Amino acid sequence: MLPLLLVPPALSTAFALAPVRRPFAAAAAGWVVSLPALELPVHTGIGVAAVTAGALAVGPVTTADRVGTGLAALTCGGLAVVLARHRAAARVLDRAFEGFAGSGAVDTTTRTTARNRTPWPTVLLRPWPVRPRSIRARRGLVYGPDPRANRLDLYTPRDGGRPRGVLIHIHGGHFRAGGPSRESRAMLFDHALRGWASVSTTYHLSPTPEAGFPQHLVDIKRLIYWIRTEGPRHGIGADAPIVVAGSSAGAHIAMMTALTAGDPRFQPGFEEADTSLAGAIGLYGYYGRLGAETKDISDPVRHPADGAPPVAVIHGTDDMYTPVKGSRRLERHLRAGSSNPVFYAELPGAQHGFDAVQSPRYLAVVAAIARFTEPLAG
Known part of the structure; x- marks a missing residue:
């Protein structure tokens, strides 16, 4: 069950990190899927962590739980990269002003x-x-x-x-x-x-x-x-x-x-x-x-x-x-x-x-x- 719950945020994060370029219909669909991770990486990460912790807290840990935990770790790592890009924007904008x-x-x-x-x-x-x-x-x-x-x-x-x-x-x-x-x-x-x-x-x-x-x-x-x-x-x-x-x-x-x-x-x-x-x-x-x-x-x-x-x-x-x-x-x-x-x-x-x-x-x-x-x- 845990891996299934984590597929949506994992896909969103994957498309945020590596957007589809063409054909246009696929690119537009990928963009829509990526929006939660792309624009709300912190909130998406909190949701992934909460779902994972909740699943691990209710009974013995299964193989599916281990797979889900690995998927959660990869997703959170990807979200950290997205967040780093967010924070880089301020530096990019500041450098753009240097010429002025x-x-x-x-x-x-x-x-x-x-x-x-x-x-x-x-x-x-x-x-x-x-x-x-x-x-x-x-x-x-x-x-x-x-x-x-x-x-x-x-x-x-x-x-x-x-x-x-x-x-x-x-x-x-x-x-x-x-x-x-x-x-x-x-x-x-x-x-x-x-x-x-x-x-x-x-x-x-x-x-x-x-x-x-x-x-x-x-x-x-x-x-x-x-x-x-x-x-x-x-x-x-x-x-x-x-x-x-x-x-x-x-x-x-x-x-x-x-x-x-x-x-x-x-x-x-x-x-x-x-x-x-x-x-x-x-x-x-x-x-x-x-x-x-x-x-x-x-x-x-x-x-x-x-x-x-x-x-x-x-x-x-x-x-x-x-x-x-x-x-x-x-x-x-x-x-x-x-x-x-x-x-x-x-x-x-x-x-x-x-x-x-x-x-x-x-x-x-x-x-x-x-x-x-x-x-x-x-």
Whole structure:
């Protein structure tokens, strides 16, 4: 019985350590199976240890129990490797910032040792981000003509002070699924705690990425316009710096927004609006074309980088859904054409969707993004 109980976490750990690359269907299935071990290695290890100890405590030890104990030991060893990769993320992110030291592009006031310290009580006891009581939430605000597609959740400090800036997060979902406040919640809450207005938004979804282009880009630009014009009604200054972040498909939209500021093709009805950004952030994003018919305008790399704001691109080395080579391509484009700083980091062993739970890895990402956005605040 014990070996059967331990097969699921053992498989999850195996796929976390050695992800399937192809075919895509098998890679996607392997990714789903790997998620418990990949994102919650400590909790998975505790579960394996508890199940094993419970089985050994109820009667004579059988051959099956010995086999199960060996499987448990191998699984816990693998989980230790996964956890080591999590903890390595902080060092990788810190090294990525070294090129910015003294440039004013990032926060350099926090000591490295403090930044790299894992907040274990949060990791162990609060893996799912919960909104702190000091943050006020206003959900389902409408920013455009479609009350279903043009919705946002707004998080602001409850003390009522004027926000220092606005962080917009755009969800992923292959442009056809998803909703606000499901991804990057820890990042949104962290910014609200630091005096920002955090916005989690949705946009028009579509059967295929190309079918929805450029409407989803228009939506985010309309949201920026809404913040400029309607933000004061919600305590946000009309001149507040705006940073746009996105996960997966949302990262594509975020980078397109950063590279097409003021482009009238993507601002119908509000062509004169200022849609420039103080910064842009992409997490495990896809940065290629959305289809053959729109390849010249839907590919971020086909837009000049000379007007790009400071950009942060963070990707996992093991991402099977949006391979890291797309982020490398974007980084080269930005560094070649932009006069603003580009922060780029590859997280060892990270897969797609690493911003769901408060793992050591994602909390290191949240801390790094705080360093990136702090100098951009008003």
